[in-house]
Amino acid sequence: MSRKASGSLENRAGFCAIIGRPNVGKSTLMNHLVGQKIAITSKRPQTTRTRIRTVYTDERGQIVFVDTPGMQQPKNRLGHYMESAAEGVLKEVDVILYLVEPGSYIGPQEEEIIEMLKSLTTPVILVINKEDTASKEKLDATEQAYSERLDLERIYRTAALKDKNTVALLEGIFHFLPYGENFYDEDTVTEETERSIAAEIIREKALRLLSDEVPHGIAVEVVSMKERGRLMDIDATIYCEKTSHKGIVIGKDGRMLKRIGTEARKDIEDMLEMQVNLKLWVKVKKNWRENEGILRALGYDMRKL
Numbered sequence: 001m002s003r004k005a006s007g008s009l010e011n012r013a014g015f016c017a018i019i020g021r022p023n024v025g026k027s028t029l030m031n032h033l034v035g036q037k038i039a040i041t042s043k044r045p046q047t048t049r050t051r052i053r054t055v056y057t058d059e060r061g062q063i064v065f066v067d068t069p070g071m072q073q074p075k076n077r078l079g080h081y082m083e084s085a086a087e088g089v090l091k092e093v094d095v096i097l098y099l100v101e102p103g104s105y106i107g108p109q110e111e112e113i114i115e116m117l118k119s120l121t122t123p124v125i126l127v128i129n130k131e132d133t134a135s136k137e138k139l140d141a142t143e144q145a146y147s148e149r150l151d152l153e154r155i156y157r158t159a160a161l162k163d164k165n166t167v168a169l170l171e172g173i174f175h176f177l178p179y180g181e182n183f184y185d186e187d188t189v190t191e192e193t194e195r196s197i198a199a200e201i202i203r204e205k206a207l208r209l210l211s212d213e214v215p216h217g218i219a220v221e222v223v224s225m226k227e228r229g230r231l232m233d234i235d236a237t238i239y240c241e242k243t244s245h246k247g248i249v250i251g252k253d254g255r256m257l258k259r260i261g262t263e264a265r266k267d268i269e270d271m272l273e274m275q276v277n278l279k280l281w282v283k284v285k286k287n288w289r290e291n292e293g294i295l296r297a298l299g300y301d302m303r304k305l
Helices: 026-034 077-089 108-118 136-149 166-175 194-209 243-250 252-272 292-297
Strands: 012-020 052-058 061-067 095-100 124-128 154-157 218-228 231-240 275-284
Touching (some): 026 052, 026 095, 124 136, 194 218, 194 231, 243 252, 243 275, 252 275
Parallel strands (some): 012 095, 124 154, 231 275
């Protein structure tokens, strides 16, 4: 998409990466900063599998947010893709938001992220998320622990779920963006297609409803989206790695699959602002997370590995 001329000489526009351990609240924060749900959220780690770009625009300029997969040791080819996506984006942005939870203990995963950030010249803003769950003493100790390990430009305490301190955080991000024209039209919110967002919404509902042994072994492909007047027909397939998982996804008398479909349909209708006829199928694709052809078909850019 071509860049749009800005009407102000003071306009700032640039890219901001959001990084951190799995399940620290990156997608939730990005959704609140942008003002609507783009990335799926779940209490389970590895919810985000790709780099998701969203756009925030106001009179100050434009921030292009890049939400990354949570950083952890890869266990399969999909894991390597997720790690590559997270690390590669840090070299392309103007400022980095490093999300952590309250606590002065810095574990092995945080150590790896810190060492990676030390190798960069990009400004880093520390965001202590979920501040509403910790005492002032614990938050102060968190600030001190990370300040001793990293050269931090700024530190913010937020509660993303409650949209707390996000206005101040936005102001801090704009401070580190270069002056220039906006990259996208002011009504653009994301680069993601409606098809990919619909697939992610379905996966989110599955992540929330299914048992622990299934979710990381599932993927969703929207096979077709066809508009009929004010109705959108959507056919989608949920892939799982084992035959036993297929039965869990479908559930007794198809109840689980129906619950996933019902909850997903509501969110998809909100996104599309029209009625949706959603049909779901479940198929077994053994070891799909190790299969480059399947990963490519599901939208993962394997050229970056």
